[in-house]
Amino acid sequence: MNQKEESLKAPAAEEKHKEKETETLSETNEKDGKKKWFRFNKKLSNDRIRMVPIWVRLLIILGLFLISLIAGLIVGYALIGEGKSIQILNWETWQSLFNFMNGK
Known part of the structure; x- marks a missing residue:
């Protein structure tokens, strides 16, 4: 051929x-x-057959998002804000930030 x-x-x-x-x-x-x-x-x-159901995957993604958000806040407040890193998790810090933004 x-x-x-x-x-x-x-x-x-x-x-x-x-x-x-x-x-x-x-x-x-x-x-x-x-x-x-x-x-x-x-x-x-x-x-x-899925080993991990879709709703568990969504919960994992939501959890990772929250962890990265908190880690970003801590690192950003410590480096840029020059404050104590754990202080960003206190409500008083957020209250003073909102008062500053609103001009009070």
């Missing part, structure tokens, strides 16, 4: 493979009597 014959044969084989997949998928679809959507790539199927 020369290269032209091989290049012509390769796409035809791929098309036959895709046709076979669609036929088997339509057959299983007809058996159930329900309309289903299929993906041709089996790696992308939604049949996997």
Whole structure:
């Protein structure tokens, strides 16, 4: 076989493979009597079990956000504000900051 014959044969084989997949998928679809959507790539199927549920992931992201916010406040107040780092967590510090912003 020369290269032209091989290049012509390769796409035809791929098309036959895709046709076979669609036929088997339509057959299983007809058996159930329900309309289903299929993906041709089996790696992308939604049949996997999640190790960590989505709501736990959201809680983890929210927790990491709060930790980074508090760490940023502490570092910023200690370096830029030249105050004691833990003092930013006191309500009196925030009250004096709001009074300063409002001109009181």
